[in-house]
Amino acid sequence: MxxxxxxxxxxxxxxxxxxxxxxxxxxxxxxxxxxxxxxxxxxxxxxxxxxxxxxxxxxxxxxxxxxxxxxxxxxxxxxxxxxxxxxxxxxxxxxxxxxxxxxxxxLSGEVDAQLTYRGACEWAGPSIQGLFVADIGGGTLELAAGDAQGPRWAVSLPLGAGLLTRTRLPGDPPKPQHVERLRVRLAGELAAVAGDKRAQVPAGAQVLATSKTLAQLAALTGGSDDAGLPAITRRALRKYIPRLAGMCWAERARLDGVSVGRAPQILAGAVLAEAVMNAFGISTLTVCPWALREGIALTYRLHLDADHGDRVARVALGRPRVARLIDALDALHTPLERVH
Structure with a gap:
């Protein structure tokens, strides 16, 4: 189909x-x-x-x-x-x-985080022992962690790079005190999330970043993980944040790897990425090309696999969490009406 x-x-x-x-x-x-x-x-x-x-x-x-x-x-x-x-x-x-x-x-923020995890998990492969996924959007930050069976926890926070830019970083470029206040605020909010016993990163987990903002930060800093894949390192972020903070939007747009559309919010994205890595003790975030849309397709395909006699798919569809995801996706179906 x-x-x-x-x-x-x-x-x-x-x-x-x-x-x-x-x-x-x-x-x-x-x-x-x-x-x-x-x-x-x-x-x-x-x-x-x-x-x-x-x-x-x-x-x-x-x-x-x-x-x-x-x-x-x-x-x-x-x-x-x-x-x-x-x-x-x-x-x-x-x-x-x-x-x-x-x-x-x-989609609700939590469902968004769960589906994004599903896409990243498939990309990571079935042999993973644990997985942590971070996605920085324009309005929200999604975080999830779990194993090959699915996320053990998933949260969506109103901390997107665009929202933080509009509400916390006025000016072009923003004043240094605004940048520092944002760093302090994010450190506190994410420490509270990481301090929740339910929101733990599995030992030895693969750590992935799935959003365009994070991918552009990896391109900007030129980082890579141990396998040579594009990645963001905490050390590089600490180096680049002061540089980005001193630039106006037009100057950021001329940097390699940064698009014109995301130039205004790339600073907030960098500050947020650093805060996530600090809160969860992460040194490197590997860029993953699969995210929400792939997670939607893979979850939706469970129907086909189950109808084809796949036992694993039938078991998955019987889980309450997966059933809720399917219901959320079914609600998105819309016919393409012809408008004249």
Whole structure:
């Protein structure tokens, strides 16, 4: 079967067209990316400005047309926290539905973290003894840890790089005291999370970073892990944070590895990544290319595997946590209505 996953966030609308077959790897058939520019259109309280709404509508409309050309009649469509948590969310959803013939759904932060873990876990392979996953989005930070069977804990915190930039780092560039206050605040909040006995990192766990912000930090610092894979080291972050803090957004955008869209928030992302690594005693975060969309596809494929007689898939579908994830994904299905 074919599955379309449309992920709409502060930077862009990302459509994956996938082929799912029982007990076979998920095959990516097509990728469509359209910029939304929402990050620049969010007010201090997260309200999406009218020009941002129109850019969002244009990006989603283009994605819907691409989905139809790929032979899809419906997609799993969802907005990330930049839309989910916007005070004018309902008006934005209505505008998208009226113009694009598609109604955006939403995943809770905890479900987002669990599905991201699922994608990263598959990429890491079945031999892992333990896994820790960090994902820095525009509005939230997702953390999860567990083993090959799934996450033992997963949290979503309102500490995204875009949100922190808007609310904690005014100015271009921000004043040194604002940067230091952010570091102190994040250290306290993440120490509280790491201090929870339930939120432990398994001994010897593989440690992965899954977001674009973290991938760009790895490219910027030129780090790698013991296997030679792109990675972020705590030592490199400590070196680069003062440098980024002294630059304006335009200067950051000229750095190797940093995109124009993420240049304003790359400093907050670096400060947040350092705080996560400090709180959990991590020296290196390896960049993982699989995350939320892959986790959605793999979880959804469980239906096919179970129908094909796969015992492991049947057992997984019987677990309450997996059943809740399936229910959350089923709620995202939306037909691609034709709007004239």
């Amino acid at each position: 074919r599955l379309g996953i449309l992920d709409v966030g502060s930077q862009g609308a990302h459509l994956d067209v996938l082929r799912l077959r029982p007990e076979r790897p998920v095959k990516l058939l097509a990728v469509v990316k359209r910029p939304t520019g929402l990050a620049a259109a969010l007010g201090p309280d997260g309200t999406i400005a009218p020009d941002g709404v129109e850019r969002l509508v244009a990006a989603i409309g283009s994605s819907v047309r691409a989905a139809r050309r790929s032979g899809l009649h419906e997609v799993l469509a969802f907005g990330t926290s930049s839309i989910r948590d916007a005070p004018n969310r309902e008006a934005v959803i209505a505008r998208v539905a009226e113009t694009c013939g598609l109604r955006l759904g939403f």
